[in-house]
Structures are given as C-alpha cells and as structure tokens.
Amino acid sequence: MSDTMGWVPAEVNPDVPSVARIYDYLLGGSHNFEPDRAMADKLLAVQPNVAGIARNNRAFLRRVVQFMVQAGVRQFLDLGSGIPTAGNVHEIAQHAAPGSRVVYVDYEGVAVAHSKLLLAGNADAAVLQRDVTRPDDVLNADETRSLIDFSQPVGVLAITIGHYLPPACDPVGVFACYRNAVASGSFLALTHLTDDFTSLHGDEIVETMKSTQNNVFPRTRAQVLELFGDFDLVEPGLVTTSQWHPDYSMAPAVDPQEDGLYAGVAIKP
Known part of the structure; x- marks a missing residue:
C-alpha cells in the first residue's frame, strides 16, 4: 500500500505508529505505513516471537467465534476490532450461520475506513468509530441498536484491547458496563498481555510502545x-491463546509463555 493513498482519513497522522497498523503488518497485511513497520521491527528486536504471538491471537479469535456460533450466538460486538484482515468476525460468523450480525468498534481512522470499505453492501455488519472506554457511546449508537438485540445472547469480543486501557480509565468498570448490557447466555472473550511471563520481556515491550499512539498496560492473571x-469461565479456563481449544490447524505452544497473552471465554449465567 502506498503511504500517500488518497483514502487515508485526514485526521490520521501516518508519522505516528498505530497499534492497529502494527498488528496488520505483523499479520502480513498491507494497510500500514513505514513508521508502523519500523515500530514492528523494534518490537521484533525486543521479542522475536511477536509475529507468532499475533498469529496465535488471530487464530484464537477464529476459534472463539466458531465456538460461540455453535453455542447459538448470532450477534457479536467486537471491541477494538482493528484493521480488517483475512478471517474477520463477520466472515467467520456469517459463513457458519448466515444472517449473523456484527458491530465492529475502533477509534483508529485507517481501521474504520477499511472496515467501511469491506462492509459496504453487508446489511448485517457495521463499524463504529468510538472509544471503547466510553461504553454508553458504543452501546447506544444507532448502528449498535439497529443490529444488536440486547435481550438475546451477544458475543462480546475484547481481543487484545484490555491491555491498552490505562488504570485511570477503570478497565474493570469498563468491562462491567459491557457485561451488564448483555443477556444471560452471552459470552465475553478476551486476550490480554501479561507481565507474569518473564520470557516475554514485557517491560521492554511497554517501553518500546510508549512512542506509539497506544501505551501498553500488562496485567497479572488475577487482574x-x-x-x-x-x-463463568468455560473450559479450560484462563489459559494462553494456543492452549484454548486448539484445533488441527495449530498445535499448542510447547511453552505457553510463547503465546504471550492470557486468553479465555466466559458465559453470563
């Protein structure tokens, strides 16, 4: 992708690395700028397995959506959805259960612009440019209310978004707002960077990310x-990405710390 593409929103500063675009690059995407690629290279120098961590995280998302569809969920709220890459939530869900509805939420301009292009003509999916730390803005948006029936189970996806929420925004309270909004039988799936894994070099990752638009806040297992x-956590509980319901496409990491992220799915009683 050329860094001068005319579709790039005017408010996007291509000189400041963005997590969404770094993640896109690590997954082999083309919707990123040179500063994003340079930052990804810095992260790779700190943690050579960072691309593998990203791929395992994406594979976890695919398995989670399939799991929720099999459990009867037909509507999804994807918080911090990022730049569209192969195997998006609506593609997975609508392939398995046509008519499944998806609302994507992100505040990064390039992520939202690409999502709108991808979703053009799809009446069962929409993207919101909102801050996920303001749940009322997300939950009461017209697009959300038109696609999500909160009296029925919802699959809430918080994949690698929690560790970008600073303590000052009360992440526990933010997540509680989303949990409280959904009906019994709904699911919450999340992945989260942790500083429990000494081999991850978490402190160095945190320091490196300070020069991007998004600081990182690793948390312990208890947090x-x-x-x-x-x-209620579904089996096997809070594990790491490759350890959660692995399938034929990938073997669990020999050392779970290689995954770098805690991962889990829970259901509302």
Whole structure:
C-alpha cells in the first residue's frame, strides 16, 4: 500500500505508529505505513516471537467465534476490532450461520475506513468509530441498536484491547458496563498481555510502545480474571491463546509463555 493513498482519513497522522497498523503488518497485511513497520521491527528486536504471538491471537479469535456460533450466538460486538484482515468476525460468523450480525468498534481512522470499505453492501455488519472506554457511546449508537438485540445472547469480543486501557480509565468498570448490557447466555472473550511471563520481556515491550499512539498496560492473571466479573469461565479456563481449544490447524505452544497473552471465554449465567 502506498503511504500517500488518497483514502487515508485526514485526521490520521501516518508519522505516528498505530497499534492497529502494527498488528496488520505483523499479520502480513498491507494497510500500514513505514513508521508502523519500523515500530514492528523494534518490537521484533525486543521479542522475536511477536509475529507468532499475533498469529496465535488471530487464530484464537477464529476459534472463539466458531465456538460461540455453535453455542447459538448470532450477534457479536467486537471491541477494538482493528484493521480488517483475512478471517474477520463477520466472515467467520456469517459463513457458519448466515444472517449473523456484527458491530465492529475502533477509534483508529485507517481501521474504520477499511472496515467501511469491506462492509459496504453487508446489511448485517457495521463499524463504529468510538472509544471503547466510553461504553454508553458504543452501546447506544444507532448502528449498535439497529443490529444488536440486547435481550438475546451477544458475543462480546475484547481481543487484545484490555491491555491498552490505562488504570485511570477503570478497565474493570469498563468491562462491567459491557457485561451488564448483555443477556444471560452471552459470552465475553478476551486476550490480554501479561507481565507474569518473564520470557516475554514485557517491560521492554511497554517501553518500546510508549512512542506509539497506544501505551501498553500488562496485567497479572488475577487482574485479568477481574475483567470477567461474575461470568463463568468455560473450559479450560484462563489459559494462553494456543492452549484454548486448539484445533488441527495449530498445535499448542510447547511453552505457553510463547503465546504471550492470557486468553479465555466466559458465559453470563
């Protein structure tokens, strides 16, 4: 992708690396700028497995959506959805269960612009440019209310979004707002960077990310568990990405720390 493409929103500063675009690059996408690629290279220098961590995280998302569809969920709220890449939530869900509805939420301009292009003509999916730390803005948006019936189960996806929420925004309270908004039988799936894994070089990742639009806040296992509130974790509980319901497409990491992220799914009683 050329860094001068005319579709890039005017408010986007291509000189400041963005997590959404770095993630896109690590997954082999083309919707990123040179500063994003340079930052990804810095992260690779700190943690050579960072691309593998991204791929395992994406594979977890695919398995989670399939799991929720099999459980009867037909509507999804994807928080911090990022730049569209192969295997998006609506593609997975609508392939398995035509008519499934998806609302994507992100505040990064390039992510939202590409999502709108991808979703053109899809009446069962929409993207919101909103800050996920303002749940009322997300939950009460016209697009959300037109696609999501909150009296029925919802699959809430918070994949690698929690560790971008600073303590000052009360992540536990933010997650509680989304949990409280959904009906019994709804699911919450999340992945979260942790500083429990010494081999991850978390401190160096945190320091490196300070020069991007998004600081990182790793959390302990106990802190990540708090985000699920009173939802019941489904088996195998809070593990790491490749350890959660692995399938034929990938083997679990020999050392779970290689995944770099806690991962889990919980259901609302």
